Amino acid sequence: MSVRPLVNEWLLQLQANGFRITHPRRVIVEELLTSEKALEPVDLYAACRRRDPKLGLVTVYRTLDQLEQLDLIQRVHQADGCHTVMRKQNGHEHLLVCTSCGKTVTFCGDNFESLSNQVASETGFTVKDHMLQLFGLCPDCQGRKARSN
Amino acid sequence: MSVRPLVNEWLLQLQANGFRITHPRRVIVEELLTSEKALEPVDLYAACRRRDPKLGLVTVYRTLDQLEQLDLIQRVHQADGCHTVMRKQNGHEHLLVCTSCGKTVTFCGDNFESLSNQVASETGFTVKDHMLQLFGLCPDCQGRKARSN
DNA sequence: ACTGGTAATGAAATTCATTTTCAATAAGGA
DNA sequence: TCCTTATTGAAAATGAATTTCATTACCAGT
16 A cells, blocks of 8 residues: 555645645655654654755754654654654554564554543542553564574 | 662662662662652752762763663653653552653553453564553642642 | 772763754745 | 745754763772
């Protein structure tokens, strides 16, 4: 399945928010939508540069800011930090990240109501939001690991 | 309740792992164990400096590394990054962070077995670990907010 | 207690990610 | 097509974190 329509959708959304549709932005959005793993800004920059060697790292940072404002991408947190970003799918889904190759898939754990309520009444806090990520090995990396043993 | 015994416990644990018990380390550990909120290295540095003006920021970073190795502290993730650390309590507890004042309490959501299993069978991943944090308003900040309206 | 070997320290220098500045460029409405 | 203005990339600046290194101070062995 092509990501083409989704790319246009994102660009139109940028436009609807007062930003212009530019070539660098198109390239960045395409790379973001194509990637199966969360990318560091500099990785994204490298990927974009393969298609447009003039594209600058600063533009990557700026475009990421804009896309984050529009809630189209999200930071991916890992044990050692959270310097990678990935496209956000539909609404509030959570990420499952392969700790070996970085491949990322989503799942929707939407049964947090009861947990939230329980914690709220125990602590007196009002719970507004949550962050959940799972870590593990993707099927490919399980195989790779088994073979190397 | 005093944190004194816990401070000593941590220092002994450092010693048991080949590190020496030093004054800067004691100060840093005491500040970490006393704080109700997750701290940035530079905040911790400021707090320690009030008690020992000669203590260096580098030592803070180094000591944090060591404590993280020993699994005594954890990074606290927020919407905008994860540059703060906090003491880890007993085993695998999760954090509830006040987005207004930063106060942090723990809760134990230990019913992730079923979620893990479900996601694992849906995705083919092996799930090894998870990260969960809740965000909200602590009782004090709820009050403050209500009063200001 | 004393001493010697060595880990730990703080200051300064360095690295690296991110942000700011600014002149040149290009999007897109008139 | 022209004109305004957002956008761009290069370079400079910032700021967090790390490395280097001479000095300090733990602490094991006496």
